[in-house]
Amino acid sequence: MLKKSSTDKNQLFVDYFFVKFGQPNKNIYNNMDEQQKLDAFQAKIDAEIKIEPKDWMPEEYRKHLQRQISQHAHSEVIGMQPEGNWVLRAPSLRAKVVLLAKIQDEAGHGQYLYAAGETLGKSRDEFIEELQTEKAKYSSIFNYPTLTWADMGAVGWLVDGAAIVNQVSLQRTSYGPYARAMVRICKEESFHQRQGYEIIAHMAKGTPEQKAMAQDALNRLWWPSLMMFGPHDADSPNLGNGVKWKIKRETNDELRQKFIDKTVHQAEVIGLTIPDPDLKWNEETGHYDYGKIDWDEFWNVVKGNGPCNKQRLEHHKRAHNNGKWVREAALAYAQKQKAKQMVA
Numbered sequence: 001m002l003k004k005s006s007t008d009k010n011q012l013f014v015d016y017f018f019v020k021f022g023q024p025n026k027n028i029y030n031n032m033d034e035q036q037k038l039d040a041f042q043a044k045i046d047a048e049i050k051i052e053p054k055d056w057m058p059e060e061y062r063k064h065l066q067r068q069i070s071q072h073a074h075s076e077v078i079g080m081q082p083e084g085n086w087v088l089r090a091p092s093l094r095a096k097v098v099l100l101a102k103i104q105d106e107a108g109h110g111q112y113l114y115a116a117g118e119t120l121g122k123s124r125d126e127f128i129e130e131l132q133t134e135k136a137k138y139s140s141i142f143n144y145p146t147l148t149w150a151d152m153g154a155v156g157w158l159v160d161g162a163a164i165v166n167q168v169s170l171q172r173t174s175y176g177p178y179a180r181a182m183v184r185i186c187k188e189e190s191f192h193q194r195q196g197y198e199i200i201a202h203m204a205k206g207t208p209e210q211k212a213m214a215q216d217a218l219n220r221l222w223w224p225s226l227m228m229f230g231p232h233d234a235d236s237p238n239l240g241n242g243v244k245w246k247i248k249r250e251t252n253d254e255l256r257q258k259f260i261d262k263t264v265h266q267a268e269v270i271g272l273t274i275p276d277p278d279l280k281w282n283e284e285t286g287h288y289d290y291g292k293i294d295w296d297e298f299w300n301v302v303k304g305n306g307p308c309n310k311q312r313l314e315h316h317k318r319a320h321n322n323g324k325w326v327r328e329a330a331l332a333y334a335q336k337q338k339a340k341q342m343v344a
């Protein structure tokens with residue numbers, strides 16, 4: 001018997017079952033036809049009850065999540081490369097320690113996300129194979145080079161800033177393991193955004209040359225940061241199911257607008273100019289209007305032809321191969337420990 005819960009959302013789900021199928025029980029899905037299962041699943045989503053790994057779910061929902069979560073994980077891991085480029089050239093010991101900590105956090109985010117993805121029945125090896133054979137994507141932003149120290153500021157400020165806007169929203173996503181991973185990731189991501197803003201603010205207040213470097217980093221990374229949110233809603237094939245199943249809680253355009261609205265003021269405070277002549281406050285909508293995004297550039301990068309796509313994947317493959325002995329050793333150690341426990 002499903003226990004009636006005191007919370008409204010569970011109540012809604014239970015009520016649904018009483019009305020539709022009579023007394024609900026633990027194996028509610030067993031005697032349902034396909035359409036009834038889909039209806040029941042949607043009722044659960046609508047009641048804001050999280051879907052957990054062992055729950056029944058439509059295959060399309062599972063595939064949608066495997067795609068999005070693994071791409072998210074790949075982005076975190078590939079995203080370490082542009083910043084890794086500056087660890088050995090950080091301008092002070094403090095800057096180096098902070099940058100290293102941030103990059104290690106990104107590796108951790110990849111771990112949480114791969115683990116969440118694995119609960120959907122696909123192994124980490126399969127996910128990585130898909131990345132390395134270009135069947136899976138990762139965020140377009142990481143295919144741009146990081147040319148100066150100011151780029152470390154711009155990446156933290158803009159790229160992590162954009163990532164947070166999306167990830168705060170994803171804390172309410174319908175799949176339990178993904179939502180819970182997001183809660184922890186968001187806490188760390190806001191430290192990342194601040195470390196980037198600190199760097200860029202410092203440079204913007206520095207010598208004219210340093211200020212010029214900060215402005216140049218903003219000029220190069222502004223538009224690619226807006227592209228992180230994906231195509232406009234009208235051109236987003238995954239939007240319909242994403243919203244219906246509450247995987248996505250806000251659309252690509254809504255999130256992009258949120259990011260722009262909060263970032264414009266941050267640029268003003270440090271005396272930098274957003275490189276968009278069409279950027280204008282709109283009294284009527286209460287948002288900034290912005291210029292046209294170059295979608296040809298976006299798709300070119302997504303299809304593998306950005307400035308650093310090949311370099312990023314080759315580096316990933318090399319590091320993965322070099323780390324094979326570590327994975328094997330860790331596995332052998334774990335097996336030994338397990339055998340010891342069995343004997344004891």
Ligand code: FAQ
Pocket residue numbers: 067068071072073075076077079080106137138139140141155159160163166227228229230231235236237238239242252302
């Ligand atoms: N780059 O139908 P939609 C971070 C693809 S984390 C590449 O709109 P959807 C932390 C999309 O996959 C950054 N591909 O797709 C950090 C789809 O192709 P598919 C990553 C993109 O899923 C900071 C096709 O275009 N965050 O930065 C991009 O509804 C600093 C059509 O698109 C996440 O992954 C893109 N920008 O919306 C780390 C958040 N945009 O798969 C290190 C979770 C779209 O059908 C350093 N993901 N595509 O072959 C999401 O929220 C969504 O998946 C979107 C795309 C918004 C990325």
